[in-house]
Amino acid sequence: MAFYSRVSGSVGVITLQNPPVNALSAAVRQGIVDTMHRALSEPEVKSVVICGQNGKFCGGADIREFGANMRGPPLVPMIHLIEAAEKPVVAAIEGVALGGGLELALGCHYRIAHSKARLGLPEVTLGLLPGAGGTQRLPRLIGVPAALELITTGRHATAAEALQLGIVDEVTDHSAVDAAVKFAQSVAGKSLDARRISTYPRPRSPDLAEIFEKAMKEVRRSARGAIAPVTCVQAVHASVTLPYAKGMERERELFSTLFTSGQAHALQYYFFAQRAVSRWSTPSGARWDTSKPRPVHKAAVIGLGTMGRGISVSLAQAGLSVVAVETQEKQLLEAKQAVSGMLERSAKRRGVPLADDKIKYNCSVQAVADADLVIEAVFEDMALKKTIFQQLSGICKPGTLLCTNTSGLDIDELASQTQSPELVVGMHFFAPAHVMKLLEVVYGPRSSPEALATAMEMGKKMGKVSVAVGNCRGFVGNRMLKPYLEQAFFLLEEGATPEQVDQVLEEFGFAMGVFKVSDLSGLDVGWKVRKADGLVVPGSTGKSARIRGGSRYSPLGDLLCEQGRFGQKTGRGWYQYDKPGGRVAKPDPWLHGFLEEYRARHGLVARRIDHQEMLERCLYALINEGFQILQDGIAAGPEDIDVIYVLGYGWPRHRGGPMFYAGLVGLDKVLERLEHYHQVYPDVLGLKPCSLIRKLAASSSPPIHRWREFIQKPRSQL
Numbered sequence: 003m004a005f006y007s008r009v010s011g012s013v014g015v016i017t018l019q020n021p022p023v024n025a026l027s028a029a030v031r032q033g034i035v036d037t038m039h040r041a042l043s044e045p046e047v048k049s050v051v052i053c054g055q056n057g058k059f060c061g062g063a064d065i066r067e068f069g070a071n072m073r074g075p076p077l078v079p080m081i082h083l084i085e086a087a088e089k090p091v092v093a094a095i096e097g098v099a100l101g102g103g104l105e106l107a108l109g110c111h112y113r114i115a116h117s118k119a120r121l122g123l124p125e126v127t128l129g130l131l132p133g134a135g136g137t138q139r140l141p142r143l144i145g146v147p148a149a150l151e152l153i154t155t156g157r158h159a160t161a162a163e164a165l166q167l168g169i170v171d172e173v174t175d176h177s178a179v180d181a182a183v184k185f186a187q188s189v190a191g192k193s194l195d196a197r198r199i200s201t202y203p204r205p206r207s208p209d210l211a212e213i214f215e216k217a218m219k220e221v222r223r224s225a226r227g228a229i230a231p232v233t234c235v236q237a238v239h240a241s242v243t244l245p246y247a248k249g250m251e252r253e254r255e256l257f258s259t260l261f262t263s264g265q266a267h268a269l270q271y272y273f274f275a276q277r278a279v280s281r282w283s284t285p286s287g288a289r290w291d292t293s294k295p296r297p298v299h300k301a302a303v304i305g306l307g308t309m310g311r312g313i314s315v316s317l318a319q320a321g322l323s324v325v326a327v328e329t330q331e332k333q334l335l336e337a338k339q340a341v342s343g344m345l346e347r348s349a350k351r352r353g354v355p356l357a358d359d360k361i362k363y364n365c366s367v368q369a370v371a372d373a374d375l376v377i378e379a380v381f382e383d384m385a386l387k388k389t390i391f392q393q394l395s396g397i398c399k400p401g402t403l404l405c406t407n408t409s410g411l412d413i414d415e416l417a418s419q420t421q422s423p424e425l426v427v428g429m430h431f432f433a434p435a436h437v438m439k440l441l442e443v444v445y446g447p448r449s450s451p452e453a454l455a456t457a458m459e460m461g462k463k464m465g466k467v468s469v470a471v472g473n474c475r476g477f478v479g480n481r482m483l484k485p486y487l488e489q490a491f492f493l494l495e496e497g498a499t500p501e502q503v504d505q506v507l508e509e510f511g512f513a514m515g516v517f518k519v520s521d522l523s524g525l526d527v528g529w530k531v532r533k534a535d536g537l538v539v540p541g542s543t544g545k546s547a548r549i550r551g552g553s554r555y556s557p558l559g560d561l562l563c564e565q566g567r568f569g570q571k572t573g574r575g576w577y578q579y580d581k582p583g584g585r586v587a588k589p590d591p592w593l594h595g596f597l598e599e600y601r602a603r604h605g606l607v608a609r610r611i612d613h614q615e616m617l618e619r620c621l622y623a624l625i626n627e628g629f630q631i632l633q634d635g636i637a638a639g640p641e642d643i644d645v646i647y648v649l650g651y652g653w654p655r656h657r658g659g660p661m662f663y664a665g666l667v668g669l670d671k672v673l674e675r676l677e678h679y680h681q682v683y684p685d686v687l688g689l690k691p692c693s694l695i696r697k698l699a700a701s702s703s704p705p706i707h708r709w710r711e712f713i714q715k716p717r718s719q720l
């Protein structure tokens with residue numbers, strides 16, 4: 003709703019009330035219309051201020067209403083009512099003015115912002131465009147290039163930038179509402195002719211055609227198949243080619259197309275999923291709202307390789323004192339230099355103070371004795387990690403949380419090395435750890451709810467999106483990667499090239515295809531794990547070379563590693579690079595010859611594999627594992643898996659995540675294709691549909707928010 007009051011006798015103040023962000027729900031829109039009419043009809047009122055309750059102007063349209071039948075007064079006529087008013091209307095922007103919230107402010111005659119406010123049109127991130135005049139008013143106000151940039155990226159501008167761009171008229175360090183009331187009094191009775199943005203002339207400039215061409219090229223390049231950024235450019239284009247009213251018609255037409263699109267549904271689902279994962283729960287009933295995190299002031303990192311360095315940077319930037327340990331003096335010095343550089347670059351980029359003095363470097367593990375939380379980040383070697391956990395258990399003060407950055411080893415095995423297994427959890431960061439937003443927080447069967455809550459809270463402090471997952475090989479992300487990678491290898495065996503598979507995945511929207519990613523992260527990483535698991539059998543021939551544990555196995559990755567082809571770092575992998583460390587992947591004729599020779603050796607006849615088969619086999623195998631993970635209780639819900647895949651594995655956000663995508667394709671269709679492929683490849687376990695997808699498909703494929711009802715409560719984990 004909206005609350006009306008009169009201040010200083012002559013200023014009508016309309017306060018939006020819809021916690022937590024004063025989104026423009028039907029009741030709020032109705033409230034604005036009613037109170038505007040009241041303010042306009044009261045003769046004593048000479049000017050009007052619109053503000054939001056609790057220091058937040060408005061977070062935009064109420065996204066939760068998008069799925070339902072839209073009721074209440076529409077936004078566009080509501081904003082026109084404000085703009086057409088004969089009394090000056092001033093927006094007092096505190097906190098945020100986003101989306102429909104900024105469009106409402108653009109309909110006001112003046113805008114005063116608090117210095118800490120953020121303004122933007124983030125609709126593109128929800129698969130939409132600013133549909134309440136934003137694409138027509140903003141370019142008229144600040145010009146096409148700046149409007150295009152804000153609208154196509156959806157980024158939030160600071161109040162200072164908004165002032166510089168001309169979006170707001172004044173910025174204050176004090177109460178924006180008080181400043182707006184004062185301002186409203188000062189402009190009462192003045193002509194509003196020059197203040198209605200919709201009456202401004204169309205933006206003109208000789209280089210407009212070039213600007214639009216460049217913008218379109220750029221969004222097509224970076225959108226990875228998302229349609230909203232492209233449509234945003236088209237809508238802004240209407241502001242320069244059409245008069246305002248016609249431009250509004252075009253905006254509405256384009257908005258309607260996006261509004262009903264699968265991409266908009268996916269992005270809006272993802273918006274809520276990313277927030278939902280903080281409300282974690284475990285199969286044994288531990289929950290976010292009943293588990294209290296411990297205070298952490300001092301943290302320690304053990305092992306200063308690539309991951310340890312990134313983790314140290316993240317902790318220091320979160321304001322913690324950090325002890326960074328590397329036992330070899332030379333490596334410690336190298337790490338110190340590298341971390342200082344990372345902190346400096348990051349401080350410059352983010353405009354925050356340098357956090358270099360937060361980190362103390364040490365060669366001895368004893369230095370972590372008084373830390374509240376220790377993160378072990380050494381090589382992925384169980385024996386080494388076990389030794390470290392034994393040491394830590396003896397060194398650390400009672401109550402210290404012991405965390406491991408393992409990407410898939412057994413948390414419980416590590417916990418069993420300590421005197422307090424309840425204090426052991428996994429904190430699986432993604433490289434580069436100071437940049438990537440995702441953190442998998444892994445609870446073992448003995449981790450306490452308090453330990454889990456503390457690690458989740460730490461992730462939040464570091465600016466990460468933390469997702470709580472259960473303990474199993476590979477946790478959620480890497481466990482699902484296995485059947486996906488496996489299919490990619492099998493496709494090569496059957497006739498595809500790495501370029502063809504990657505192209506299909508990149509056209510789907512992945513930032514990089516599976517083979518390019520593999521070259522980037524290093525083929526030796528998986529090789530080491532497979533060797534430790536006893537899967538690598540050098541020199542094996544005949545049928546047994548491609549079978550492990552009764553299931554189909556491809557030794558292709560092992561064979562490349564045996565040739566010293568570890569990917570980018572060695573200049574050769576699934577692709578070739580200019581030099582070791584090179585970044586530009588080029589098809590490698592050697593690899594093609596190697597594949598031909600491999601197929602001939604194993605009696606495999608290459609066939610032409612179409613795009614659909616490549617995509618379905620890779621994605622559906624991954625999705626099937628996702629359902630198995632839900633069934634096993636390793637992830638609490640599909641949202642957890644989707645957030646992990648979007649933030650950690652380059653899954654295109656506009657496709658919602660693998661589980662959402664499965665729902666969009668249709669669970670019966672995914673099931674039917676899995677059954678088909680499993681019939682063709684009965685020796686591939688990853689293609690055997692798991693019972694949860696069968697159950698859901700048999701229950702008329704309920705919507706994703708109801709899937710949890712179909713998951714049987716697995717054994718207790720905490």
Ligand SMILES: CCCCCCCC/C=C\C=C\CC(=O)SCCNC(=O)CCNC(=O)[C@H](O)C(C)(C)COP(=O)(O)OP(=O)(O)OC[C@H]1O[C@@H](n2cnc3c(N)ncnc32)[C@H](O)[C@@H]1OP(=O)(O)O
Nearest residue numbers: 023025061062063064065066100101102124133134258277
């Ligand atoms: C064919 C049909 C034609 C119909 C014509 C209609 C014409 C429509 C015209 C215009 C349409 C305009 C579109 C929009 O305005 S879309 C909304 C644009 N706004 C946003 O994208 C802002 C989204 N919110 C945020 O970025 C953040 O929440 C922020 C406001 C910055 C606050 O951040 P923070 O303090 O970190 O808090 P949270 O993000 O955790 O949010 C707190 C809870 O509030 C919920 N929330 C936030 N924004 C909205 C919203 N706009 N609508 C509904 N709910 C919102 C959020 O989900 C959190 O709740 P929960 O944890 O339960 O999920």
